[in-house]
Amino acid sequence: MSLVRVSNGVTRPAAATFAVDGMEVSAPAGEPLATALAAAGLLGLRDSPRGGTPRGAFCHMGLCQECVVTVDGRIVQACLTPVRAGMQVGLGGTLR
Amino acid sequence: MIRPADCLVLGAGPAGTEAALAAAEAGLDVVLIDEQADAGGQGWRAPLSGLTMPRKGADAEAGDGLRARLAASGVDRRLGRRVWSVGGAFRLDAVGPDGAEAYEAPRLVAATGAHERVVPFPGWTLPGVIGLAGATVLLKAQAVLPGRRVVVAGAGPLLFAVAAGIIAKGGEVAAIVDMDGRLAWARRLPGLARRLDLLKEGLGWTWSILGARVPFLAGHGVRCAAGRSEVEAVIVGPVDADGAPIAGPERRFACDALAVGHGLVPGGEVPKILRAAHLYDRLRGGFIPELDPYGRTTIENLYACGDGTGIRGARPSAVAGRLAGLAAAHDAGRLDATAFTALAEPTLQALADYRPFADTVAGAMALKPAQVAAITPATVVCRCEDVSRAEIDAAVDAGAGDINQMKHFTRCGMGPCQGRMCGDVAAELVAQRRGVTRETVGYWTQRVPLRPVPFDTMIGSFDYADIPIPPPAPL
Numbered sequence: 001m002s003l004v005r006v007s008n009g010v011t012r013p014a015a016a017t018f019a020v021d022g023m024e025v026s027a028p029a030g031e032p033l034a035t036a037l038a039a040a041g042l043l044g045l046r047d048s049p050r051g052g053t054p055r056g057a058f059c060h061m062g063l064c065q066e067c068v069v070t071v072d073g074r075i076v077q078a079c080l081t082p083v084r085a086g087m088q089v090g091l092g093g094t095l096r
Numbered sequence: 097m098i099r100p101a102d103c104l105v106l107g108a109g110p111a112g113t114e115a116a117l118a119a120a121e122a123g124l125d126v127v128l129i130d131e132q133a134d135a136g137g138q139g140w141r142a143p144l145s146g147l148t149m150p151r152k153g154a155d156a157e158a159g160d161g162l163r164a165r166l167a168a169s170g171v172d173r174r175l176g177r178r179v180w181s182v183g184g185a186f187r188l189d190a191v192g193p194d195g196a197e198a199y200e201a202p203r204l205v206a207a208t209g210a211h212e213r214v215v216p217f218p219g220w221t222l223p224g225v226i227g228l229a230g231a232t233v234l235l236k237a238q239a240v241l242p243g244r245r246v247v248v249a250g251a252g253p254l255l256f257a258v259a260a261g262i263i264a265k266g267g268e269v270a271a272i273v274d275m276d277g278r279l280a281w282a283r284r285l286p287g288l289a290r291r292l293d294l295l296k297e298g299l300g301w302t303w304s305i306l307g308a309r310v311p312f313l314a315g316h317g318v319r320c321a322a323g324r325s326e327v328e329a330v331i332v333g334p335v336d337a338d339g340a341p342i343a344g345p346e347r348r349f350a351c352d353a354l355a356v357g358h359g360l361v362p363g364g365e366v367p368k369i370l371r372a373a374h375l376y377d378r379l380r381g382g383f384i385p386e387l388d389p390y391g392r393t394t395i396e397n398l399y400a401c402g403d404g405t406g407i408r409g410a411r412p413s414a415v416a417g418r419l420a421g422l423a424a425a426h427d428a429g430r431l432d433a434t435a436f437t438a439l440a441e442p443t444l445q446a447l448a449d450y451r452p453f454a455d456t457v458a459g460a461m462a463l464k465p466a467q468v469a470a471i472t473p474a475t476v477v478c479r480c481e482d483v484s485r486a487e488i489d490a491a492v493d494a495g496a497g498d499i500n501q502m503k504h505f506t507r508c509g510m511g512p513c514q515g516r517m518c519g520d521v522a523a524e525l526v527a528q529r530r531g532v533t534r535e536t537v538g539y540w541t542q543r544v545p546l547r548p549v550p551f552d553t554m555i556g557s558f559d560y561a562d563i564p565i566p567p568p569a570p571l
Contacts (some may be wrong), residue, residue: 002243003243009151029146053222060229063211066513082133085381
């Protein structure tokens, strides 16, 4: 389903709004994009190049490359990319 | 622009940061470089900027202490830098916030840490399946639960750390699935009891798990993760003491996330790329550089420390880091023999004191060959290139004798993760199929780039007029 942000006693930076394939998503500014996407229910980020099976963030520490997306047209690892207001995120079709 | 220094330290976890501090205290001009925005590595990671949590764990406090000492030191901190090349004696090339950067120094300390080993099973590529180490990052640095209902599975202490972390943050753990039986942990107690402070942390996790009445399946492994576009359930079944599946009742747990891991693998790309000698040590997680007691590799003025030199854990790694920093300062002529001995002797002793505990924890995280042997033929081993176990076996049968030949035959390990996620298991599969040792099968040939970097960032911006054109050869 999705990642869940713990609310009990946790304070976070103000939310920033960005677009994922044209759809509006908001998340605390500076949160890793992989977390923000999964918290919005966007767990599958791309399909594997050979088998075409769905993939999402796996290692959450910048190694596995499963969470690659495009941000403002450039290929990035979502787990290493902080959320910024206005960023244009594209899913799918990368690393094929 | 090249930033010259006396000593470069790559990796700002406990090992690298302590190495940098020790070398800088002895008077060296030290540059400490890391990909993350703050020091602490994966285990002692700082919470995200602007995020505050009510309770701090022991790791967060250890990390805060380390970061405070680093901030007060003379170490030049270059964090948020992605190092993609290492060469010469020694030069590092990185991509930083303002583009390409380079660093040069006659000494290099490699403290690049470890990454997770997940032994493949059907369904492990489904979104919602994440590593245990990744789950700790979500919990500790981001205050995020891996899902609404999480199955926590695998082997080693991270299993309990993650389960307890989810419970402490108010999440639901559907089940804890531990490959080890209760007997295996009972046998480990004497070793763990050698560090009462750390044993207490482990018992605290166990206590909170017992209190939450989570189904706990000792001696069980994941048979498969099921789901169409995301994980929806995990099916588990009994395994023997070696990790091989055995006949017995299987259970199905509905969930929306599976956090799974089977130990850690040393990520020693830097000493490998610089051609330092390595040896295979199953207890320590895989191939590790040959080191003297102070962390000197077989390459002059190249040092290595931390989990990248064999799995020990954060605290022993910090001690090993200090030793490597002292050795670098001594070799640079900044610490005379007397001063070096006076500082290094108690540090060596501190490292030796950690050994029984570190060996016990490493044993719980070591690869289980029988678990690898039981991977089914259709299971994807290399996630990047979708290479199955059957394809690896076929390549070996067709003559692929070592890990690099197998890679050439199949593309296994050739994808964007550069073989980090599958390497240890793939090498074990080749060794088992051929009936030879892991030494015979070897490790991936390491090449730059160490990390994927955009080509335009790497080369920077320039005009045609900036390109040096050599004079034409004389006729």
